[in-house]
Amino acid sequence: MTAFASMLAAVFVSMLAAVFVSLLMASRAVAQPPAVSVYPLPGSISSLPQTQITFRGIPASQIGSVQVAGSSTGAHGGTIQADSDGQGGSFMPSQPFAPGETVTVTTGLNVVGGSGGAWKFAVAVPFGTINPMKLPMVPAGSGGVQHFHSRPDLQPASVTVNKRSGAAYNGDIFLTPQYGPVQNGPMLLDPAGNLIWFQPVPPNQLATDFRVQQLGGQPVLTWWQGYTNNGSGRGDGVIYNTAYQQIATVQAANGLQGLDLHEFLLTPQGDAWVVGVSPVHYGGMTRPLMDAVVQEIDINTGLVLFEWHALDHVPITESYFKTNAKGFVFDPYHLNSIAIDTDGNVIVSMRNTWALYKINVQTGAVMWTLGSNRSSFKLGAGAGTAFQHDAVVQPDGSITMFDDGGGPPTIRAGRAVQVAVNQANNTVSLIRQYQHTPALDTNFEGNAQVLPGGDVFVGWGQQPYFTEFNSAGKMVFDGRFTSNTSSYRAYRMAWSGQPTGSPNVAAAPNNDATSEVWASWNGATSVASWQVLAGQSPGSLVPLMTVPKRGFETAMAASTGSPYLAAQALDSGGHVLATSSASAVPPHIGIAGRSAFVSSTGVGGLPAVCINSRNCHIAVTITVGRTVIARTGREQVPAQGAGLIYFSLTATGRSMLAHAGGRRLIVHMTGQDVSRLTFSRYITLVPFSTGGAVPARTAAQSGGLRLVGLTDFVSSGGVGGILAECLDTTPCHVRASVSVGSTVVVSTGSELLGARGLGYLIFTLNSAGRSLLAHARGNQLGAAVTLSDGGATAHGQVALVRFR
Template sequence: MKTTNALPAHPRRHGRLHPARLATAFAVVALAACMLPNPADAATAVSVFPSPGTRYNLAGTQIAIRGVAPAAIGALTVVGSVTGAHTGRIAADSDGQGASFLPDKPFAAGETVTVSTGLNILGGKGGRFSFRIAHSAPPIPYAKLPLVSAGSNGVQRFRSRADLQPAALTVTENSAPASEGDIFVTPQFGPVQNGPMILDPQGNLVWFLPYPVATSTLISDFRVQNLYGQPVLTWWQGNSNSGFGHGEGVIFDRNYRLITTVKAANGLDADLHEFLVTPQGDAYIAAASPVTLPGVAKPTIDSVIQEIDIQTGLVLFEWHALDHVPTSQSYFTPKSPGYIFDPYHVNSILPDASGNLVVSMRDTSAVYDINHSTGAVIWTLGGKSPRFKMGPSTSSWGQHDAIPQPDGTITMFDDGGGPPQVHPYSRGLRVRIDTRHLTATLVREYDHTPPISANFEGSAQVLPTGNVFLGWGQQPYFSEDTAAGQQIFDAHFNVPTSTYRAYRFPWSSQPLTAPSLAVSPNSDGSLSLYASWNGATDVAAWQVLAGSSPAALAPVGRSRKRGFETDVMLHTVAPYLAVRALGASDQVLASSPAKATPAHIALYGRSVFVARTGFAGVPASCFARHRCHIAATVSAGRTVIARSGREAIAPNSAGVVYFQLSSTGQRLLRGARSRRLAVRIDLADASGPTAGANFNLVPFSTAGRGPRRGVTQTGGLRLLGLTDFVSADGVGGILAYCPQSSSCLARTTISAGRTALARTGAEFLGPGEAGYLTFSLTSAGRRLLAGAAGNQLGAHVSLSGTGAPTDAQVGLVGFS
């Protein structure tokens, strides 16, 4: 990924200066003075990283100097006990409150590096300090992500965005205030795609950025953060193995555009456990540094914390667990299972009110407060050597996401799962610490109903309302409790994927991309439109547009927004379609590109009436810019019982496709139970479109020539046949179609002489569509049909409601 938006210079929380970023770095040659510091700067205590006396720094380390203007750093000498004097250059931090010396060549493993300055170095002596270089072990190799099975309902799929296939989820409880915002999760194990995922308060997808699982790319720690006073989306992405990540932090703006990526420095890779962005333009990250220790046969993982200047990529702070926390404090030993020795496993970092860092370590089951200037451990909560007297139920095991709260408490997700399992279930935990009396007391537990046990991962976020939003780590659940501990929201992925953390934030965005539209013809001639806009939060409704060209579209329908993708049924012969996203006040937010209506065919009804000779027909429509040539195939189970020739039907018109049952088909119909043979009729146009539906074949019989038939007046509706069929209880249908470009409403009147046989209300027919206009005979009509010669009753049909009436003489034929 490349930076797309420039980052402005901003002061950091611990500084007073706000100079413009230095345009260029200036070269520094070791042992040569660039300029002399002034006395005031020399007297100011300056922090350096690597910190004086540290022993596990990497060969590619830079030397960060913080708390002094870059121009006042003065002369530097950098000498390695093996590599000798080092040349390099000074690169200024973006806030003007420090700089880093970037050596031209790496240091040597095991050597001591001595730095001489004219500054007052915290932990140094006379402006001098030294540090050692670790013996690095080979990096942890990447591993392929395990995938969960999709099952029958594990994946969401959308017609308008077939490229998006996020994990499906179910909300089982939801009385949480919607005003608390949207939900941010990162499914980790597919089934099809991983990626950052925003859900609305009801659990519907809002935004998803897919990462194919084939790349084994893991996404974690997805949330809203504040950068320079603006809301941004951030997450970590990369590969992983043994619980560690090799990747980078990602920052998107509120329109889902990449701002920049943030990488670890000094030869490390950013770990998956933390990507914390500050409003001032810093990022806190964790990193795993494999090193070789005397007497330890396997690589030891040194947990490293870095504060990175987002604009420059320079180190502002660096801390190594091996320098400050004895490995004996870990509940894991070099003899523990596995090919590495992982004594610490940092999984959360957050500055407290004083600017020091509160850090959680899973493998010591402890939380630490670390001095931001010197790296010294101020206090330890939990673990083998707590600084506090731990009250009942305050100890955690393998905890994650330790967050100092404004009221002086600390919240965390207490996994408790192991191995070994210490607590029977996981929980959210809020502990009050008294740094004066050195006590830790339980404030509240936040449990899941039913109880859940997670071996790893998890989060506990205190919302502005006081409610607590919980991600259950290894388990596929995320939930919300009130401040009093009552569960008011619960959701889970439908398959056992998981999210490293789960968050809830207010979020509003109008993407710069256009809405998406998919159009799917239905077998009855209607169109299903599917509208979506990945990432849009303010859509209230969708307006459907149709027209003769992309430049001549007009509204023809609308539907309120329903979930990520809204489906709208449409009856139209317009060759082009589009959708508009409408806001709460019906303002137009954006429009999709116009899409050509796909050529399609349709068939109608659910019963086909078969003469004694086996001859029958099915009504069909042609929705295309050319004449259709449609053939029918009729099947009873796996047996084909009829194939027709091709019937020509004009564009955006309707007709009847006739077929002749085979002898087998006629035999099956004669033997069918209740005189109904269930069949499948499939139509295929010569140009490719198809349609199919299930029907009942119904036999009928007549005798004699029957009554006179004919159309006496053609109006706004057309008849497709002059024989119409009526059941034994008097229900029948007039087969008609709508020949115009807009929908038709049809009212049917049937009479015999002066006797009214049936009258209907308005029925809908879409443009170019056919259908049966259903009627029910009066008792007089049923008597007349029952007594009609040859089972054929002559009747007058009048269709009105659209344009001039259509009148015809038809024959009504009974069937049983």
């Protein structure tokens, strides 16, 4: 072989060797199974007997054979259930494990933290059930509870807005009153502090962490609901859609007694991060140690995707809650928030260690500790916290939280803080802090939410306040519960909801010949106004009036004698959103108007209505204090109609009126019909004086309009009223014209009189009319009145009389 041939042969052999090595490495890479995270974590000691065994990182179909054996209970059969994302599944044992035993799991998988596909975990010894405590309810005080005629079943805590700047974020406000005064539950307010929606929870339960989150790409309302004791909760996570329908419930798994109240966080993947509290026996303690548990739960299946126990990873020596502290339980951790970091791992806050912990979601290892007596970081001035809550990672990597202790011992007031974490040099520095003015002492709870635009919304936990700060730290919004109830957290967010049901309405007669209508629609955010409907039966309702929406419940005085009233919710374009059922107005009597005019001889007239199936016979008593100044006999007023009841003041009454300040005497008036219908109201007596002959006065009608009074009183400014009645079963839209000879002195636009309603048509004399009345002999000006409503008309000759 030549030298050249030998060289070629050597090169060829070398290439073959390289190819062989490459193929061998590739085959090994292909053969290497994917890493699978398992829960309970290998080596953990705190799982409960009912735990499932979770595999994450491969489809459930690839989990393969799973052998499970307890050191006391022996082999365990079970089934594998798949997670909804296709990235894992859980082995569901057919029977629980025994408290205190060690469980060995053997698989053919590449288990993170395992050995040859096998690993062990120990089962804790549960202490037992922590019974619910009776919730204390704060006194309502003056105005501490809201009441609604249309929803008497709702009695939420009242809210007072102390400060509202135009610079504040225009989002709605989400609260959960937790100490009544009457009812607890999720509570939604508009930007001005008016109630939008309230959902009372059963007695002795409470709700926490009420906010808007996303599920399946759609906005949903979420909150925790359940019982509480010793600072922890036993309940469920609740999810409602925009129609206020419950679409999901998230429950604790793996033997926990329920979800804890402190966190209910949804992910875009359709999972829920939750907190649990596991009371277990520990060492020689005679009371339960409250282990803090973090779970990620698949909302669709209820399976556990991740589980972490503080007792496995955080020494109890880090706690400021010492073993000799008083109390029924030993609570070294008190985990109160979960946040997903920018790298996908999670950060939890523990009140009783004064620290945050970053947890590796693959291994469960603590990556760093911020705070406590074993902090991974040097804390800059003002960066330390005590008993903190609600640690949230911001997009820039900084962390906001609510500091209950305010960094004791130097600062006692609660505050919200934002800190920067520098892992390169292991330091944490304070970016900014937010404190209420005046300062608030907060012993527990609280949160800080960064709003779109950079403002920060702070819930003050134990204290009844919720406040928005701008980026300069100035308060631009400040509200509070009127009573001393409080909310675990407070949020400000955009929300749009449309209930599936109908609006609620209530109606009742007033004493002034009108009927009061109250309309509300719990949760509806698009209602701009209410349209009142009236009719002789529930099936014959017609529109009567439209009033802008005012707060949760809008009150409307309807000038109608119709026995049935309803309300329609209208949007900003005037479109009907929904209609309430009809509310019956009971039979009643009343007096229209706010004033009664009295002649110099003490005679006056009262416009009375009788909303009854038969004629009314009404007697009226007028008093000032305890002094009776007028009594009438029983005057007949037609059924479903109106009439005048005349009275005559006693000498004492005339004297009181003559000497009344401003020539106005406020009197109390009571009336009673033979059928025992009654009214009671205050009215103002106004004196007038006339002389000479009374002008001719007549009235005629055609159709559904009637002139009731033939003397119309006019102020010195020319403002007066024509007393008229709409006899029709539909509302009257009345135009009035008043003439003196050939001179028109009044011409009004359309004014509303409700069906079967009595009321004053307000007018203003023109300059010619004011001049004619000012020069009228004896202060009486004869005038012709014409009322029209389509085809219906009423004519009359009346006397215009001026009063001062």
